[in-house]
Amino acid sequence: MDVEILSRIQFAFTVAFHYIYPPLSIGIGLILVIFEGLYIKTGNKDYEILARFWTKIFALTFGIGVATGIVMEFEFGTNWATYSKYVGDIFGSALAAEGIFAFALESGFLGVLLFGWNRVKPWVHLVATCGVFFGSMFSAVWIVIANSWQQTPSGYHIVGEGMNARAEITDFWAMVFNPSSMERLSHVWLGAFLSGAFLVLSVHAYYLIKGRYTDISRKAFRIALIVATVFSLGQLFTGHKSADGVAKNQPPKLAALEGHFEKSAPADMYLFGWVDKESQKVTGIKVPGGLSYLLHQNFEEPVTGLNAFPENERPSQVNAVFQFYHLMVAIGMSLIALSLLGVFFWWRGTLFNQKWLLVVFVFATLLPQIANQAGWFAAEMGRQPWVVYGLLRTSDALSASVTANQVWFSLIMFFLVYLLLFALFIYLLNKKIKHGPYDESDIESHPMQQDIAQIFN
Incomplete structure (x- = not known):
């Protein structure tokens, strides 16, 4: 394989591995805010223990x-020097904004979040939890803005020519609110x-199946189920937008997606289906005119296809883009169905009697992760052959001095x-889950002695 393919594989691998963790941090941060807010409002000790x-x-x-994210910044210089020079003014401002407005906020309150229990008042700790949560969300803001600028560049001009060309910001807010940033x-x-x-949901479904920490797990499960239901339905609207x-x-990307x-x-x-690029046919189950209707509310409205663009300006891996996109959509619909099914049994008062459903929830934690990865792969592969859409080709963005062997x-x-970091993560996560939500200091103060005693089983 040549340097371009290897460099793309390397960056895709490091990004995909890193992207396991920031979504978890953001999602758990929201749950922490809810738990602590309920504790302050109700005084129920269970919510503090969950938090x-x-x-x-x-x-x-x-x-x-944090550890896995640092690597990518070095890769910009080692493997993608031309790209770094071209977008440095744009990308640099977004990363600087992340450090100033997001990471500083997040890390500044992190110490209070982790070590402030019993040292500060509950409302002060809640403020710190909110600070960490909003900091993690702001980090996503600037990373998505930087990536979205590559998808839909705006607020810039090009300085220099040829290999010395680079993009400079002319309008910071036009760069921030580029055509795709907010919807993405x-x-x-x-x-x-x-x-x-x-x-x-997965962790507390596991506890409920095992008959451990049942009272507190029911509370956590219900809260997480509400969050899952609301935001899985919300993905329908954000995905459509x-x-x-x-x-x-990016009409060539849209054509590749379907x-x-x-x-x-x-x-x-x-x-679902399979794309044969050579014959330009798709074999699968379809809704005739369905894409036309979603875009124009008319089954007969024409949509621009791949053949409207030169071959060197459209995605080469059409089937891969198609599969990743449809995998994301299929999982999204599955999450909606699973969440609504949980709400249905909750409404009937039999949610925690459905052991088969709890087993499904245990393994369902993998689905959002797979959907997140598939969505990013579809977005990035669908942008090809451009690393900055319409401006800089991926093949021209490489470092000239890097070899395939390196x-x-x-x-x-x-x-x-x-692989070592992932093994460590799974080991520590499993250890914390097996330990359970209670510390030794919680045992004497909590009324559910029989439930808590199972810590030692």
Whole structure:
């Protein structure tokens, strides 16, 4: 494999691994705010115990996320020097804003969140929890803005020519509110909330199946189920809005998402299928004219297809883009169905009697993670062959001095280190889950002695 393919694989691997953790941090942060808010409002000790327990898991995801995120910034210089020079003014301002407005807020309150229990008043601790939560959300803001600028550049001009060309900001707010940033940000935020909610659902469903910490787990499960239901339904609206933006700003990507080749014809919407790029056909189950209807509320309205663009200006891996996109959509619909099913049994008063459903929730924590990854892969592969859409090709963004052997070596090393980090994460997460939500100091003060005693079983 050549340097371009290897560098793309390396960056995709490091980004995909890193992206496991920030959504969890954001999602768990929201749950922590809810738990602590309920504790202050009701005085119920269970909510404080839940907040303490999930703070430990938040700290674990936050730490791994920071460690894995640093690597990508070095890759910009080692593998993508031309890209870094081209977008440095744009990307640098967004990353600086993240450090000033987001990471400083998040890390500034993190110490109080982790070590402030019994040292500050409950409302002060809640303020710190909110600070960490909003800081994690602001981090996502600036990262998504920087990435969205690559998808839909605005508020810039080009200085220099040829290899010396670079983009400079002419309007900071036009760069921030570029045509795709806000709709993509809302989609990312909701995906993160679902990641956190379904992890909480998974852990407490496991406790309920095992008959451990049942009283406190029922409280946590209900809260997480409400969060999951609200935001899984919300993804329908943010996803549709994002698709409308892609249709307007990146029509070749939209065509690839549904395997639509004809230059101008009504476009079908596939539930699933397989794209044959050579024959320009898709085999699968479809809604005839479905994409046309979603975009224009008319089954017969033409949609611009891949053949309307030169071959070197459209995604080469059409089937991969198609599959990742449809995987994301399928999981999104599954999360809606699962959440509503949980609400239905809750309404009937039999939610915690459905052991089969609790088993499904235990494993469902993987679904938001897979959907997040699939969505990012579809977005990034669908942008190709551009690293900055319409301005800088991926093949022109590489470092001139990096060899394939060097990328191979670093890729292998990253794989081994990340494998070790992932094993450590799973080990520590499993250890905290097995320990349970109660500390020794909680045992004597909590009325549910029989439930708490199972810590020692």
